[in-house]
Amino acid sequence: RLPVRFNYNNRYFKDTWEGLPTDGYTAWMQRMIDDPRIHVSLGVDFFDESQPFNKRALAEAGVPVVYTGPVDRYFDYALGELKWRTVDFKEVRYEESDHFGCPVMNYSDADVPFTRAIEFKNFNPEREEVGGEASGEADFVPGKSVKAGETVVWQEYSRAATRDDEPYYPVNTDADKALYARYAELAAAEPRTVFGGRLGTYSYYDMHNVIDMALRAYESQVAPLLK
Numbered sequence: 001r002l003p004v005r006f007n008y009n010n011r012y013f014k015d016t017w018e019g020l021p022t023d024g025y026t027a028w029m030q031r032m033i034d035d036p037r038i039h040v041s042l043g044v045d046f047f048d049e050s051q052p053f054n055k056r057a058l059a060e061a062g063v064p065v066v067y068t069g070p071v072d073r074y075f076d077y078a079l080g081e082l083k084w085r086t087v088d089f090k091e092v093r094y095e096e097s098d099h100f101g102c103p104v105m106n107y108s109d110a111d112v113p114f115t116r117a118i119e120f121k122n123f124n125p126e127r128e129e130v131g132g133e134a135s136g137e138a139d140f141v142p143g144k145s146v147k148a149g150e151t152v153v154w155q156e157y158s159r160a161a162t163r164d165d166e167p168y169y170p171v172n173t174d175a176d177k178a179l180y181a182r183y184a185e186l187a188a189a190e191p192r193t194v195f196g197g198r199l200g201t202y203s204y205y206d207m208h209n210v211i212d213m214a215l216r217a218y219e220s221q222v223a224p225l226l227k
């Protein structure tokens with residue numbers, strides 16, 4: 001998944017354009033679901049039959065479903081488990097305005113236990129720094145300002161995932177690929193359920209890939225189920 005280069009270009013991506021939604025992904029998502037026809041229930045497990053929107057109940061009612069969880073979990077691991085890596089995050093706070101001078105610092109050294117560290121503040125260099133000598137805390141505007149003299153960094157510790165972990169990156173060995181191909185056959189035969197996203201298709205996607213995939217899946221797979 002990681003790009004390998006034999007030159008001195010230290011950028012992670014090689015896309016012509018890179019960016020984030022102007023107000024961030026949270027605001028983008030909030031605006032997308034701001035419609036009286038959309039109801040969101042958080043903290044609900046699709047496999048928990050004590051809540052009404054579970055796998056069995058929806059299948060029996062013939063309700064179209066877009067399932068974005070792990071494909072092997074959907075079939076109760078009937079063919080075996082697909083392997084994933086997960087990440088443990090450790091938050092570190094510094095009493096500095098800017099720790100790295102960039103949003104992402106990668107660590108490839110064998111003696112550093114984390115693979116990268118994210119300094120969120122630096123994703124938005126356009127935001128005005130407040131709280132220093134020039135201005136007071138009262139000037140802080142969420143989404144427009146950052147605080148002087150403090151910064152938050154998350155270190156990422158990578159390890160093999162168990163069933164209880166959040167699956168992040170598919171390991172994707174030849175054995176995993178062969179196993180996923182068999183799950184994909186089961187998924188294709190599942191009536192009125194569309195398997196979407198990174199977990200439902202055992203793939204790694206960047207945001208622009210997964211948005212593109214969702215839009216295409218709507219046209220080709222979801223819309224026909226709604227007719």
Ligand SMILES: Cc1cc2nc3c(=O)[nH]c(=O)nc-3n(C[C@H](O)[C@H](O)[C@H](O)COP(=O)(O)OP(=O)(O)OC[C@H]3O[C@@H](n4cnc5c(N)ncnc54)[C@H](O)[C@@H]3O)c2cc1C
Nearest residue numbers: 044045046047068069070168197198199205206207208210
């Ligand atoms: C650590 C990390 C860093 C990344 N960094 C970048 C980056 O810098 N740039 C970039 O472009 N992309 C990045 N990505 C990729 C991007 O985050 C993903 O491609 C995108 O979030 C995938 O969207 P998705 O809808 O497929 O999956 P998710 O966002 O994982 O959504 C799946 C949803 O299904 C829900 N779900 C699963 N099982 C159940 C269940 N049983 N019951 C109910 N709900 C369930 C989950 O709660 C979740 O809300 C990163 C990914 C990771 C893991």
